[in-house]
């Protein structure tokens with residue numbers, strides 16, 4: 001057996017013991033994970049410093065703070081999330097217990113990316129633990145030092161059989177992908193996303209794909225350009241542009257382009273000094289392959305700021321490109337680096353048109369003081385997340401689903417969304433072995449009359465307003481009284497024939513032409529009853 005097969009088999013066996021299921025056990029694991037972040041802060045930040053030149057404070061701010069918040073939330077809310085969730089019932093199921101019971105999926109494979117190696121690998125793990133699963137954790141090999149720390153530390157804090165760490169690159173990941181999992185949670189680029197989905201299809205394993213893409217940023221003329229550019233500069237150059245939701249490029253009216261450039265330059269200086277290379281808060285490109293890729297993206301576009309780099313140090317200066325054309329090299333792929341192209345557009349209409357021509361992005365940003373501009377941009381486009389007048393911060397809101405749409409991914413997570421995504425939401429209906437009379441309308445022989453009643457019970461909705469609800473209540477009381485009466489009669493006389501001449505509220509269903517199902521008109525009148533009670 002390969003190392004990967006062994007890890008999978010051990011985790012599967014551990015899951016089958018059932019120990020990941022009790023809420024108390026899940027909470028212990030989450031608390032242990034929390035302890036890891038408190039006690040091993042230095043190991044974590046030292047490794048990330050080597051991998052991406054993130055500062056100690058930066059690591060806490062962008063990686064572990066959010067994880068601690070997610071763990072706290074999961075611990076606080078787990079009982080509520082895992083509890084049965086009662087659902088609305090229809091008339092047919094009124095006396096039944098109908099609810100959703102979240103249950104663990106089983107064994108989850110978590111494949112992480114390198115850019116926020118703790119955040120994007122451990123955040124799904126928090127969801128997997130909270131939901132009662134076992135999980136194989138595969139950190140990105142690209143973050144060499146962090147992957148090692150993760151491999152060393154996780155088994156010291158959480159159940160190493162239920163949540164093993166498997167390190168390695170493409171070969172190891174592919175060996176993992178040949179195994180059977182109950183869920184695969186992948187974060188990374190779309191090309192590999194397709195490989196993951198293909199492998200998952202072999203076992204009909206469901207997937208979440210947290211991918212990337214080109215997230216647009218539209219600056220309206222009507223806005224505080226200085227504040228907008230400060231926020232965009234932060235969103236773009238944090239982690240040296242290697243953020244899945246970084247604003248990839250700016251769209252703006254040509255009349256404000258110069259001002260935008262000046263304000264971005266000013267913010268770069270404010271944040272990273274005159275010399276970003278020596279600034280502890282300015283990161284590095286992950287490796288020389290990506291360094292070369294990003295530098296080549298500048299192509300023949302006009303550099304308005306930065307543009308220089310140092311390959312030996314994987315340093316690329318915060319760069320702004322002006323008057324960029326849609327067919328420029330930098331516009332053909334996700335930049336994932338500190339280059340900010342500006343594309344002049346004639347206004348909101350053109351910006352929307354441009355965005356809609358591309359793939360659906362992971363995030364879409366609009367900066368404007370005009371609510372109508374914001375609403376139009378939201379309503380006339382589609383993206384994983386939508387932000388007005390800020391960048392990135394939606395990632396930190398646990399009550400928002402985080403994820404892509406179309407080419408930027410599928411599925412979502414964070415907070416309760418992680419729990420739900422990594423649970424099976426089992427629909428449960430518990431009926432008593434009583435009131436059999438009510439079921440007769442569905443048993444053969446099928447008759448138009450039975451169908452009439454079935455239509456009533458099945459299609460009647462409760463949104464009838466106050467008066468309607470009162471009438472419905474009265475109706476239900478009469479039906480219940482009738483059923484009880486019938487049962488009594490049945491018990492004493494063993495009556496199995498048509499019941500006639502009782503009084504009941506009856507339902508008259510009128511078909512409106514062209515509206516088959518939605519047009520049940522309920523006329524309530526007391527009349528001679530034709531309620532069906534057949535054997």
Ligand SMILES: NC(=O)c1ccc[n+]([C@@H]2O[C@H](COP(=O)([O-])OP(=O)(O)OC[C@H]3O[C@@H](n4cnc5c(N)ncnc54)[C@H](O)[C@@H]3O)[C@@H](O)[C@H]2O)c1
Nearest residue numbers: 112113114139140169170173188189192210211212213244
């Ligand atoms: N949506 C999100 O939350 C999110 C977060 C971070 C990054 N991203 C996206 O991820 C991308 C950057 O990450 P990356 O893809 O360079 O990360 P990466 O190179 O670390 O790859 C991600 C994972 O895929 C595995 N992998 C790579 N090639 C493989 C192959 N051929 N077969 C099987 N497994 C393979 C790696 O081992 C790794 O664990 C960007 O597009 C970014 O936008 C998205």
Ligand SMILES: CCCCCCC=O
Nearest residue numbers: 116243244245392395
């Ligand atoms: C502000 C932190 C954002 C983390 C985003 C993860 C994707 O790259």
